[in-house]
Amino acid sequence: QVQLQESGPGLVKPSETLSLTCSVSADSLSYHYWSWIRQPPGKRLEWIGYIFESGSTNYNPALSSRVIMSIGPSKSQFSLKLSSVTAADTAVYFCARHSGSWRYFDLWGQGTLVTVSS
């Protein structure tokens, strides 16, 4: 059973860059799209963006000016960078695997809380 695990700092200062990595317990990221999704306290889930094994990406227009997703550090990991963070970016961040039809998410990480505060 493939598992996903998010990692990264739990506290980021305002105006700095949030950086997270998702580690996938598989040999590679092949054949699937991979997304980041977040949930601010008391609010609904928000899709941030996806990356494909080729490195191609697609971001939520509401966040696209601040988001960069990439493959690595290893071939079974992918990363999220969100720049110029504010308190509004405080959330639980999940990584997730798209299903074969890519319209849904069939596997999620446990999530990691990132707090933006000085």
Add this chain to the structure above:
Amino acid sequence: EIVLTQSPVTLSLSPGERATLSCRASQSLSGSYLAWYQQKGGQAPTLLIHDASSRATGVPDRFSGSGSGTDFTLTIARLEREDFAVYYCQHYGHSLWTFGQGTKVEIK
């Protein structure tokens, strides 16, 4: 952007009862690209239903989905203790994935 509104916010029921959860879209959903997820406290969400009515692999048949257009329903035929959780609907359309705000099913 399509907005998904779930109701009720909280549903208080007893084990063995039937649960009916609603997800209403602000516009008609082409292709019925709607999914339901279950999230138990502190755990990752799990996919229950996709394409409005297809159960994901391993999901018990007490879970069923229905609907089309703007109105979709998740039904849990007979609640078991492990079903008390938060449920989210999710839509894909125009390269954007969006979620409802969730319905909490709690023990009465």
